[in-house]
């Protein structure tokens with residue numbers, strides 16, 4: 001189906017950002033030009049900077065999922081296209097709308113231009129006031145017009161893609177500055193659909209993984225064969241598996257069975273979603289609690305918290321939420337080592 005795109009509602013943030021983007025290097029240059037040798041250093045600094053900074057152009061939709069057979073549909077993000085400095089990397093993503101949404105891998109120093117199209121059917125039931133959908137990201141830097149919130153929160157304007165006339169998809173463009181110091185795993189989610197808190201709970205969430213630009217810490221020196229992003233909801237893990245060699249993302253859904261090649265290192269990215277406290281365990285495994293020398297076999301993780309760790313895959317087991325009520329609801333999945 002061809003995309004009929006309404007003129008973006010965000011011409012202003014675009015040009016503002018473009019102006020800001022040219023200002024920053026000049027300011028850096030001027031300050032350091034005051035001293036001769038500092039100028040030389042700034043040139044070499046810019047040289048290093050250029051070697052890793054990349055421009056990402058991303059197009060995504062928000063749409064409803066297939067009917068579950070009982071008349072229920074969730075909402076999900078779908079990757080339409082992703083280029084990195086013009087190189088098309090779209091094939092690493094599922095061609096379907098998925099929960100969690102696309103996991104976007106970035107490096108400190110990168111810039112992102114993300115355009116979101118509202119492809120949610122006009123008949124999708126809304127109890128609140130807003131049919132506008134958005135992307136609100138954590139961790140990276142952006143100007144206020146890329147916050148992905150409603151005016152009632154940001155006091156400037158509604159920052160999402162609204163509902164258009166039939167056969168049109170309204171879009172909204174976000175710009176992210178993946179600044180130095182933002183390395184980590186961060187959530188993104190809708191903040192506008194239905195009401196000012198958005199429809200994250202209906203499936204509109206995903207994650208970005210920001211890799212450090214330089215001087216990688218020892219744990220980043222490892223080559224992980226697989227990466228798993230597991231969202232801890234109140235009644236299920238919502239996960240995705242990423243093959244490090246091909247970067248292909250698969251296994252999206254609730255309590256996914258994860259696969260790991262034996263004797264390779266694999267990395268888990270846990271992100272809490274919702275309001276519950278969780279006790280995550282990977283039965284029979286211990287791992288280093290990042291930032292400490294401690295070896296742990298269980299981690300408490302609550303709303304808005306994250307926990308990223310790695311293990312060497314040795315034996316098949318299960319990942320489980322040992323918090324009593326979550327365990328009762330069946331929050332567990334298989335971890336198969338083969």
Ligand SMILES: [Cu+2]
Pocket residue numbers: 136138187189
């Ligand atoms: Cu948030």
